[in-house]
Structure formats: C-alpha cells, structure tokens
Amino acid sequence: MSQKVRHVLGLSGGKDSSALAVLLHKEIPDMEYFFCDTHKELQETYDYLDRIKARLGIKIHYLSANRGFDHWLNLHGGMLPSPQMRWCTIMMKIKPFEQFVGEDPAVSYIGIRADENRDGYISTKPNITPVYPFKERGLVKADIIRILEESGIGMPDHYRWRSRSGCFFCFFQRKYEWVMLAQEHPDLFEQAIAYEENHSDGRTYTWTQGETLRELLARKDEIIAKHEKAMQRETKAAPNRPLAESLEAVLEEEDAELPCLACHL
Structure with missing residues (x-):
C-alpha cells in the first residue's frame, strides 16, 4: 500500500x-x-x-x-x-x-x-x-x-514600514526599516542593540554592516528624509500604485539583496 x-x-x-x-x-x-x-x-x-x-x-x-x-x-x-x-x-x-x-x-x-x-x-x-x-x-x-x-x-x-517578514532584528532590514523599528517598537530596537553590544569578551557585532544601531539611529532624520524623497519620486512615477508596492520598490533601491525564502515569502 x-x-x-x-x-x-x-x-x-x-x-x-x-x-x-x-x-x-x-x-x-x-x-x-x-x-x-x-x-x-x-x-x-x-x-x-x-x-x-x-x-x-x-x-x-x-x-x-x-x-x-x-x-x-x-x-x-x-x-x-x-x-x-x-x-x-x-x-x-x-x-x-x-x-x-x-x-x-x-x-x-x-x-x-x-x-x-x-x-x-x-x-x-x-x-x-x-x-x-x-x-x-x-x-x-x-x-x-x-x-x-x-x-x-x-x-x-x-x-506600512517594512517590506519583509521575519525576526524583528533581521539583518536583511534596510536602514529605514531599522529606524522605523525604533519608532514602532522601541523596546524591540533596544533588544537588538543589546545583542550587538553585550559580549563578555569585548567583541562588538553589528546587525547592519559598518554601522552600529546607535550610530544608525543618530542619523534617523537623514535616513527618513532620504526615504521620503524617494517615496515622492516613486509616487510621482506611478501614482496609482498601492503604497505597499511603492514602499517595497523604494526599499529595494537601497538594498536589492534577496532574503531567506523561509522568512520572507
């Protein structure tokens, strides 16, 4: 059988x-x-x-x-x-x-x-x-x-602010998504910082290459302004496109690297 x-x-x-x-x-x-x-x-x-x-x-x-x-x-x-x-x-x-x-x-x-x-x-x-x-x-x-x-x-x-699913500290997040995590879920952003900084042997790891989350958040106004300009450009080019699609297109300009299938689809 x-x-x-x-x-x-x-x-x-x-x-x-x-x-x-x-x-x-x-x-x-x-x-x-x-x-x-x-x-x-x-x-x-x-x-x-x-x-x-x-x-x-x-x-x-x-x-x-x-x-x-x-x-x-x-x-x-x-x-x-x-x-x-x-x-x-x-x-x-x-x-x-x-x-x-x-x-x-x-x-x-x-x-x-x-x-x-x-x-x-x-x-x-x-x-x-x-x-x-x-x-x-x-x-x-x-x-x-x-x-x-x-x-x-x-x-x-x-x-509304993130184009991918997955863990709140996913390393595939773009700069804008990290900034928005800090705004939407400040407690989770602090947890992500703790993972970067709390190493008993003194090592420092970063979720986003070449920049700690504290350094990234210090640039939040710059990151948001750049994102808003890109969104305005995208909306003007495709005025009838749903907001989620426009957001995804703009974020992919920043980083088009494909995330893991098990987390993203």
Missing part, C-alpha cells in the same frame, strides 16, 4: 505565502499549514496569522525550534547571523520544517511569483517535492495583492 502524500504550505506572515494559502485552501482541503516560530517575531506577524486562521477557517501548526534564538546564538559563539552566515534560517526554520515532515512523501507549496527570477527551495530532502503555483499560473505581485484584498485578509500591518 502506497504511503499517502502530505501537502504542506509554510506561512511566514508575509503577503506571498498568505495569498498562496488563500488560493489553495479550497483546492487542497487536506493542506497542512505551518509557521516556524523563532519567538523573535513582531506582534504584527502573530496578529496577521490569527487573521488568516479566522478568515480561512484553517489550522496553523506553530513549529518551534527545540531551543530559542539565544541558545543557538550561544552555540555559534555569540556570532550574530548575517547574510554570509545564515545559521538562524537553518536551525530555526529549515530543521523544524524537515522534522515536521519527517520521512513522509510531501509536496511543499512555495509562494514564489511569476515575476520573480528565482526558484529557491529551502530543503533538499528527496521526499519533499517543491511546487510553485504562482509561477505555474502566471501570477505576479499585483495578483497577490488583489487575492489578499478580495479575501478580506488584506496586507500585513507591518507593510
């Missing part, structure tokens, strides 16, 4: 994976939805997941790494994760996902859009087959926003 194939969809709290859940929840009624919880997420992320559950009537499995961020930070010698050393994604996203699936044959549905030039896959286990419904159906960013608006779920609240 052949083993039943599981259907799994990872939610990150971002727009793409959320729209994919809307698209597929009736097509695949036995879909298993999961969220890899690092316990360092924004409250807006948890609130958005609650909204998705309520609107779609689905269950979300919250997968927690066996130990939290601080445990893995200690195991890595106090070295903060970075684009070159993404141990956070491996230990707190990929491994919990692979443990959730185990050795069962599974199809993993991934929210990469047709207008994105990437085919990233967060697991190499042979029993997990990746599928890209947006690419298969030719759906682009405008379609994703439409799907979310028509569902009544809408866009994540943090998209």
Whole structure:
C-alpha cells in the first residue's frame, strides 16, 4: 500500500505565502499549514496569522525550534547571523520544517511569483517535492495583492514600514526599516542593540554592516528624509500604485539583496 502524500504550505506572515494559502485552501482541503516560530517575531506577524486562521477557517501548526534564538546564538559563539552566515534560517526554520515532515512523501507549496527570477527551495530532502503555483499560473505581485484584498485578509500591518517578514532584528532590514523599528517598537530596537553590544569578551557585532544601531539611529532624520524623497519620486512615477508596492520598490533601491525564502515569502 502506497504511503499517502502530505501537502504542506509554510506561512511566514508575509503577503506571498498568505495569498498562496488563500488560493489553495479550497483546492487542497487536506493542506497542512505551518509557521516556524523563532519567538523573535513582531506582534504584527502573530496578529496577521490569527487573521488568516479566522478568515480561512484553517489550522496553523506553530513549529518551534527545540531551543530559542539565544541558545543557538550561544552555540555559534555569540556570532550574530548575517547574510554570509545564515545559521538562524537553518536551525530555526529549515530543521523544524524537515522534522515536521519527517520521512513522509510531501509536496511543499512555495509562494514564489511569476515575476520573480528565482526558484529557491529551502530543503533538499528527496521526499519533499517543491511546487510553485504562482509561477505555474502566471501570477505576479499585483495578483497577490488583489487575492489578499478580495479575501478580506488584506496586507500585513507591518507593510506600512517594512517590506519583509521575519525576526524583528533581521539583518536583511534596510536602514529605514531599522529606524522605523525604533519608532514602532522601541523596546524591540533596544533588544537588538543589546545583542550587538553585550559580549563578555569585548567583541562588538553589528546587525547592519559598518554601522552600529546607535550610530544608525543618530542619523534617523537623514535616513527618513532620504526615504521620503524617494517615496515622492516613486509616487510621482506611478501614482496609482498601492503604497505597499511603492514602499517595497523604494526599499529595494537601497538594498536589492534577496532574503531567506523561509522568512520572507
């Protein structure tokens, strides 16, 4: 007797994976939805997941790494994760996902859009087959926003000031996003500073290359003014574009480096 194939969809709290859940929840009624919880997420992320559950009537499995961020930070010698050393994604996203699936044959549905030039896959286990419904159906960013608006779920609240989901101290944040974190969640910004500064051997690490968060915040007026000019330019060039799209376009001008798929989609 052949083993039943599981259907799994990872939610990150971002727009793409959320729209994919809307698209597929009736097509695949036995879909298993999961969220890899690092316990360092924004409250807006948890609130958005609650909204998705309520609107779609689905269950979300919250997968927690066996130990939290601080445990893995200690195991890595106090070295903060970075684009070159993404141990956070491996230990707190990929491994919990692979443990959730185990050795069962599974199809993993991934929210990469047709207008994105990437085919990233967060697991190499042979029993997990990746599928890209947006690419298969030719759906682009405008379609994703439409799907979310028509569902009544809408866009994540943090998209007012941040274009990516993930931990509140994610090293992929742009300068403006760090400044806005300090404004929206000053307590979390102080926690991020503590991770930079509190090393018993005197080392100093920085979340953003070449600049501490205190130095960055001292330049907040300059950073905000530069951002507002870019937003005005973007709005003038595309006056009918949704605010979230304009924000994402402006932030990508500052840094177009792609974040980890498990956190961002």
